[in-house]
Amino acid sequence: MPLTSDFYTSLPWQKLAASFAGEFYTDFTIRTLYATDASAYRELPLAVALPKTVQDLKALIAFAQAQQTSLIPRTAGTSLAGQVVGNGIVVDMSKYFTQILELNAQEGWVKVQPGVVRDELNLYLKPYGLYFGPETSTANRAMIGGMVGNNSCGSNSIIYGSTREHLLAVKALLSDGSEVIFESLNKDGFAQKCQSEGLEGRIYQTLQSLLSQKDNQEEIRREFPKPNIPRRNTGYALDLLLETAPLHRRQRGF
Numbered sequence: 001m002p003l004t005s006d007f008y009t010s011l012p013w014q015k016l017a018a019s020f021a022g023e024f025y026t027d028f029t030i031r032t033l034y035a036t037d038a039s040a041y042r043e044l045p046l047a048v049a050l051p052k053t054v055q056d057l058k059a060l061i062a063f064a065q066a067q068q069t070s071l072i073p074r075t076a077g078t079s080l081a082g083q084v085v086g087n088g089i090v091v092d093m094s095k096y097f098t099q100i101l102e103l104n105a106q107e108g109w110v111k112v113q114p115g116v117v118r119d120e121l122n123l124y125l126k127p128y129g130l131y132f133g134p135e136t137s138t139a140n141r142a143m144i145g146g147m148v149g150n151n152s153c154g155s156n157s158i159i160y161g162s163t164r165e166h167l168l169a170v171k172a173l174l175s176d177g178s179e180v181i182f183e184s185l186n187k188d189g190f191a192q193k194c195q196s197e198g199l200e201g202r203i204y205q206t207l208q209s210l211l212s213q214k215d216n217q218e219e220i221r222r223e224f225p226k227p228n229i230p231r232r233n234t235g236y237a238l239d240l241l242l243e244t245a246p247l248h249r250r251q252r253g254f
């Protein structure tokens, strides 16, 4: 995006900053602080936002759409491959989205916001005899949003698995600002989602169309790394999706 001297004083920026409940920075110092993560990569973002509310997130999405820029969600920023580096707007979730929302100790699940630190979650769970397994080395900094984003795991991943094996559902905002929940779907549930209107429906329709084509299936099975290697975090796990109920006789949910 071309930057002119009056870029940050233009009306869209002013409007976004004025309606924002959280913090919004365009100054060089803060942008420099967020120009890197734990990786060797470095790129100056356009701005840095610390959203406080879901409305802030929706405003950022609408702004990014209108200005044709990108949003870079970030929690602890300990990624090693430049995941949270880029020239769009860094959206730091680590300050205001830090709540543990609900615990069901009997059923063994907990609902958290993305900025909950993994070790702090386990301190909270300890009195209930519960433990969130994936032991990422950076667990005293790494947050659940980033663990989900990276499908993090750790030294005992053969026992504890990786984050996606423990993830029951994700509440998310799509690029049109709509709120969706991603969770395991059986065959009927998947078919129902394919009938939905809007962007959510289009996501499921596209997946169904891509994954049900025989030549795509063959290519995915041929080209993906061995499924018996558990620590595979690169790209989308299309090979695992092929083994789920809507596409395969197996009962495992999509």
Ligand SMILES: Cc1cc2nc3c(=O)[nH]c(=O)nc-3n(C[C@H](O)[C@H](O)[C@H](O)COP(=O)(O)OP(=O)(O)OC[C@H]3O[C@@H](n4cnc5c(N)ncnc54)[C@H](O)[C@@H]3O)c2cc1C
Pocket (backbone or CB within 6 Å): 037, 038, 072, 073, 074, 075, 076, 077, 078, 079, 080, 083, 084, 093, 114, 135, 136, 137, 138, 141, 142, 143, 144, 145, 146, 147, 148, 149, 150, 151, 152, 153, 154, 155
């Ligand atoms: C010394 C060292 C050791 C490490 N060891 C391990 C290890 O043992 N195992 C391992 O898996 N990793 C390891 N890592 C990498 C990293 O620490 C982990 O993957 C960690 O879980 C990332 O969490 P984070 O909060 O720092 O995420 P971030 O780096 O902030 O983000 C990670 C990804 O999640 C996305 N994301 C974050 N929040 C959201 C959100 N709310 N919505 C959408 N997307 C979001 C980001 O855009 C990004 O793509 C290591 C890193 C270092 C520096």
